[in-house]
Amino acid sequence: xxxxxxxxxxxxxxxxxxxxxxxxxxxxxxxxxxxxxxxxxxxxxxxxxxxxxxxxxxxxxxxxxxxxxxxxxxxxxxxxxxxxxxxxxxxxxxxxxxxxxxxxxxxxxxxxxxxxxxxxxxxxxxxxxxxxxxxxxxxxxxxxxxxxxxxxxxxxxxxxxxxxxxxxxxxxxxxxxxxxxxxxxxxxxxxxxxxxxxxxxxxxxxxxxxxxxxxxxxxxxxxxxxxxxxxxxxxxxxxxxxxxxxxxxxxxxxxxxxxxxxxxxxxxxxxxxxxxxxxxxxxxxxxxxxxxxxxxxxxxxxxxxxxxxxxxxxxxxxxxxxxxxxxxxxxxxxxxxxxxxxxxxxxxxxxxxxxxxxxxxxxxxxxxxxxxxxxxxxxxxxxxxxxxxxxxxxxxxxxxxxxxxxxxxxxxxxxxxxxxxxxxxxxxxxxxxxxxxxxxxxxxxxxxxxxxxxxxxxxxxxxxxxxxxxxxxxxxxxxxxxxxxxxxxxxxxxxxxxx
Numbered sequence: 001x002x003x004x005x006x007x008x009x010x011x012x013x014x015x016x017x018x019x020x021x022x023x024x025x026x027x028x029x030x031x032x033x034x035x036x037x038x039x040x041x042x043x044x045x046x047x048x049x050x051x052x053x054x055x056x057x058x059x060x061x062x063x064x065x066x067x068x069x070x071x072x073x074x075x076x077x078x079x080x081x082x083x084x085x086x087x088x089x090x091x092x093x094x095x096x097x098x099x100x101x102x103x104x105x106x107x108x109x110x111x112x113x114x115x116x117x118x119x120x121x122x123x124x125x126x127x128x129x130x131x132x133x134x135x136x137x138x139x140x141x142x143x144x145x146x147x148x149x150x151x152x153x154x155x156x157x158x159x160x161x162x163x164x165x166x167x168x169x170x171x172x173x174x175x176x177x178x179x180x181x182x183x184x185x186x187x188x189x190x191x192x193x194x195x196x197x198x199x200x201x202x203x204x205x206x207x208x209x210x211x212x213x214x215x216x217x218x219x220x221x222x223x224x225x226x227x228x229x230x231x232x233x234x235x236x237x238x239x240x241x242x243x244x245x246x247x248x249x250x251x252x253x254x255x256x257x258x259x260x261x262x263x264x265x266x267x268x269x270x271x272x273x274x275x276x277x278x279x280x281x282x283x284x285x286x287x288x289x290x291x292x293x294x295x296x297x298x299x300x301x302x303x304x305x306x307x308x309x310x311x312x313x314x315x316x317x318x319x320x321x322x323x324x325x326x327x328x329x330x331x332x333x334x335x336x337x338x339x340x341x342x343x344x345x346x347x348x349x350x351x352x353x354x355x356x357x358x359x360x361x362x363x364x365x366x367x368x369x370x371x372x373x374x375x376x377x378x379x380x381x382x383x384x385x386x387x388x389x390x391x392x393x394x395x396x397x398x399x400x401x402x403x404x405x406x407x408x409x410x411x412x413x414x415x416x417x418x419x420x421x422x423x424x425x426x427x428x429x430x431x432x433x434x435x436x437x438x439x440x441x442x443x444x445x446x447x448x449x450x451x452x453x454x455x456x457x458x459x460x461x462x463x464x465x466x467x468x469x470x471x472x473x474x475x476x477x478x479x480x481x482x483x484x485x486x487x488x489x490x491x492x493x494x495x496x497x498x499x
Contacts, residue, residue: 006435023455029060041103044096062226076438077236078430079158084136086151103350105135125282134180166215174241177283210237210286234441237286242433248456259403263300265383295345295383303338323366336375415468425457
């Protein structure tokens with residue numbers, strides 16, 4: 001039997017999956033690493049923490065699976081998007097990586113808008129948002145000129161890990177699409193954007209398809225992991241693109257709901273000229289010459305983990321969520337907006353913060369927990385609503401991530417989205433998508449679609465319940481009013497937040 005490895009470099013941990021030709025996960029390993037919040041709105045990690053954790057996870061796979069290392073044909077990656085890794089001339093990071101959920105770059109976003117004007121959306125197909133990579137580059141140049149002077153090239157998180165494993169510098173299109181430096185439709189670095197900000201073309205790595213072969217393991221990496229030096233390494237893709245691949249979102253009409261630290265609603269697109277006027281993201285897919293539209297909730301699963309960590313740190317998630325299914329839709333009139341670190345879709349607001357509305361003396365912790373779950377789903381429904389208004393059909397949604405681990409939450413999604421929600425039998429999210437890119441790149445299948453037919457297995461289906469749908473339609477209208485009602489209050493409170 002032959003195997004491939006899919007590596008998912010997430011915000012809190014890296015997870016490695018060993019997958020056989022039937023799409024069965026034969027073994028898995030994960031390692032966590034710290035996240036640094038030096039100031040409010042800042043979010044950083046040390047790039048070498050990712051590398052050390054990845055090597056440890058690969059070593060565990062190689063030595064615990066009882067499989068001959070020569071049977072592992074290829075490795076590919078999924079990675080957290082947008083994070084900035086700046087390398088000096090020796091290939092070493094000049095500072096910590098600034099992550100996707102960092103919101104310090106509002107000033108630089110306005111600069112990008114002023115400088116590029118209409119070119120911003122026509123070239124990059126996305127608005128200037130704090131989480132994207134170009135604003136981070138401009139922030140470092142403005143506030144840390146010595147570090148920027150050392151920087152000769154930038155990478156995204158998974159690309160740095162892959163570089164340290166292979167010695168080769170590349171970036172795939174699906175991840176590059178989130179930098180604001182790529183001509184998304186033209187699939188090349190935009191000289192117009194680079195010139196506008198006095199950045200040389202050499203600052204950007206070579207572009208490659210997600211299934212593209214980029215090298216093999218360095219001898220020292222092979223020795224450290226127990227894998228063969230000849231193991232092929234493929235470029236991989238952005239976490240959302242890989243999540244789509246691993247869920248079979250490879251043709252028109254299919255929609256994905258992914259709830260991890262952040263949350264996304266993603267819809268496949270063939271038409272590179274499709275214009276959403278920047279209201280949702282438009283990125284290159286991990287499938288060659290395909291695209292996807294996507295709405296994002298910045299603090300999706302993070303909202304629930306924050307609530308648990310704050311109010312039930314010593315309980316398991318099962319204990320924490322006990323009784324939530326007994327609470328009726330609407331959480332007893334309690335409403336939560338998941339703006340813990342700002343919001344992305346549809347508001348693109350780094351200042352707004354979360355709130356509970358309608359707190360009553362009769363509410364128990366289970367009402368608050370359910371309200372958090374509902375609030376996350378309402379935020380995701382903003383994107384579903386926008387896709388429908390743009391003429392897309394959204395009647396079946398494949399759900400992955402933390403939101404797919406709880407039957408109560410899956411039914412809640414069906415009721416709030418007003419659509420059939422499908423869980424996966426082998427739900428492994430972006431990690432499986434990364435493994436599929438390695439399988440396709442290794443020649444196991446003639447297409448990603450053929451790979452998905454073998455690897456992606458549907459499980460339970462959740463149908464919308466008419467009474468709950470009606471209840472949630474009314475509450476969703478209230479939810480949509482909270483942002484505007486609290487925006488000015490959040491601005492007034494911003495100076496008092498912990499620095």
